[in-house]
Amino acid sequence: MTKISVYIVEDDPMVLEVNKGFLEKMNGFTLMGAATNGKDAVAEIKMLKPNLVLLDMFLPDISGMEILVELRTERIPCDIIMITAARDAVTIREVMRLGAVDYMVKPFRFERFQKSLQDYYKMAKKITGLNLLKQEDIDEWLGSSENEVELPKGLNELTMKQILLGLGGAAMPVTAEQLGQNLGMARVTVRKYLDFLAIKEKVDIEMQYGYVGRPTKYYSLK
Structure with a gap:
């Protein structure tokens, strides 16, 4: 499997450099590009079509949510990990409904960043080149498993x-x-x-x- 191409969208230059540094520590990933505003990000993502986008929520022109909606509406073939300070349940639910594969809340440690990308890499590697997936493959991708304990009554x-x-x-x-x-x-x-x-x-x-x-x-x- 070739390296997973990553595009980072982050308006804070210092945070952008930190995230670039985190990514450099990860095997199997390569930085394809970065942007500090939404409009540049959308244009480049559509052109470059990276495998994975690390997307900030709060940007100076348009929001990360708007970018996510536009990429999904135009069916751009990239996965999204949100990186944001937004912690309200409404935002998190909406982001997950739009298909983000993970949601990291700032500030976070390298270990959390590492886990998110490693989990993504494992499944991307597993399904690359496959035409058909087994149920357990799908369950793993969606973060569920038949082996997990069923939630008791009152929990959803x-x-x-x-x-x-x-x-x-x-x-x-x-x-x-x-x-x-x-x-x-x-x-x-x-x-x-x-x-x-x-x-x-x-x-x-x-x-x-x-x-x-x-x-x-x-x-x-x-």
């Missing part, structure tokens, strides 16, 4: 995905209240999902003790 897949995306995009461990604020969800709702993930050993829990009262739980993905 869409909310679970938002919780997992929120945890994955967090720069450091978060409390249920913090994650709820980031996602626009009630703390009680978030806690139910986090408790379920803890039972299934999908999250790490760090206890921080104060001078009085109960210890505070901080959650992060394993």
